[in-house]
Amino acid sequence: MISFAGGLPNPEFFPVKELEKSSVEVFRKQGKQVLQYAGSQGYLPLREWIAHRYSQKYNMNISPEEVVITGGSQQTIDIVSKMFLNPGDGVIVEKPTYLGGIQAMSGYSPEFLAVDLNSDGPNLEQIESHCLNHFPKFMYSIPNFQNPSGLCYSKGKREELAVLLKQYQLVLLEDDPYNEIRFDGDDLRPIFSYVPEQVFWTGSFSKMVAPGLRMGWVVLPKGMAPHFVKAKQSTDLHSNNLSQYILHHFLTNNNIDEHLSKIRKGYKLQCDYMKEMITKYLPKTVQTTSPQGGMFLWLTLPDEIDSEVLIHHCIKKGVAFVPGQSFFTSGKGNQHIRMNFSNSSFENIEKGIKIMAEEMIKLQQKGVSILV
């Protein structure tokens, strides 16, 4: 099976040897400490590392007291939802948005208020209208190289959204797992940096280092950490201590920027190659985004091809992708496909897309159109 379906980072870039070395050091120097229960907010030196890195990167003044270590961004979404959402409460989401985000929030039975996502960011008029009519508890967004669309909010849209957040006292959950995986264009400031008092800014080591460690963090509005920590503590006492120590040792004993630079170069090559193969093989009526980072392309199919039909045919031929429907709270999206480029070889990218092209053309020729 050639899979463009998963959201998997490229394992070729996992720093296996370096993490093995860090693990040995941690066991030898802090063995008993790392294996014991620990504080719910997370390992202070790791929180300090995070606070320092992003204070420097964006010329901010983040305190380690405002940082909480989590078991990955998914946990942050779950805990923020738990803190804010009661059944029926409104929550603004992008259309499309991250499937795992929808799942986490759905556990608290909110009313999803979807807003269109354009190439430069969300539709601000729709956000404003939702604020006026539905008093949403928060907005969930992924401004950098969104999963699934790969889109990135422009600087202008970030500034305008920040103004809106202030005006309507709207809380933002800014999910930013691909922050460090920009391979084209200029870095843009997180929305957190404009409105730190209203934004939960969540980051992840899954794409920077490795997802199997299940490590992320959240930078919180001042004074919010004790509330978040209390909610987190009730779900898991604290995050995995061993992973926290290994990760901190790895980050402080290796050149993380060199490591990230390798990932970025590699992902750019994979992304460019996938775009090239799409242009070469797929029908000209198929459109794709052109992401400046992250791990995904987002295809828009012509009306006569339904992605839910296409996937059945492709899976029979050994190729998988995620049909767009999963990323819409409204349950639509049959015209879209999410394509992961980070976890396939050049050879498989070409082979898989050729097969997809054949199946698309067959569907077009049959004139199949079961779009609802």
Added chain:
Amino acid sequence: MISFAGGLPNPEFFPVKELEKSSVEVFRKQGKQVLQYAGSQGYLPLREWIAHRYSQKYNMNISPEEVVITGGSQQTIDIVSKMFLNPGDGVIVEKPTYLGGIQAMSGYSPEFLAVDLNSDGPNLEQIESHCLNHFPKFMYSIPNFQNPSGLCYSKGKREELAVLLKQYQLVLLEDDPYNEIRFDGDDLRPIFSYVPEQVFWTGSFSKMVAPGLRMGWVVLPKGMAPHFVKAKQSTDLHSNNLSQYILHHFLTNNNIDEHLSKIRKGYKLQCDYMKEMITKYLPKTVQTTSPQGGMFLWLTLPDEIDSEVLIHHCIKKGVAFVPGQSFFTSGKGNQHIRMNFSNSSFENIEKGIKIMAEEMIKLQQKGVSILV
């Protein structure tokens, strides 16, 4: 500070070197695999090890398909609560019960239906009455060496409770983190073994191996795993992969029963010594439980000593414990104290209890009685 407050295992028994070795092996042989995203139900070989061990121990037929790996028992309590509880729903709890359990369930705003805990188990009449009047969604209990009381349900009470569960179709969340830490008496079958179709039986590696790994599991009623996994996935995608692999390697390459035997012997010595010092120094009117396993003693104070007052005096003198109030959903419990014996040296046990004795006697002499 001499602390009898925390619920910490004795770090002297952490298998630091063995885990270091397992960690190196895992990185070398399965580095890329262990660092990648993984399935939400957990690492199959680890689930197989758990299914095999407890099938053998209790002559049952547990399938790995019914086992889910969690980030510790705390997560199981949170997820089961999320699955079953809506605001106002009834949930039966022991009086007293585990503080973290109260916190996890409280996140879903249930009505706590407390039942008295006697030396041989819970008051069954009260359970029956709650079933008849409140239709509780489930009962949460810790039948082995309960935190905080150290009490253990008798064989007879287990059987009678099993009958009640069946009669009222009541689901049980059987929290069993101290199962392997029995240092006196005969092992008793889990209630799960009597009513496997209605019991969520949750175990933990925190006391068997080390809590810093944040690893536990739950054995589920047949057919329940997909529902539990879906709820868990929405909170964290999956449990820490590195810890799962290290733990599995450790368990299959070391003699776990020899390891557990050391812990049991050590804890028995610590428990016996603490009981001895209590008898030697504390007022004769102070009663204590006499646990056959686990990590806690539970003291009942004479009326004239309030544990909330005592703790303030003791902390000033450098001794900590947990006043009983935290373990009651009703907010009472001022006559009780939880004492952890597993994380203190003999020297500190004697020193700390002497100080507690002095403060208790002072309070008695002052005739202080602020019990409400």
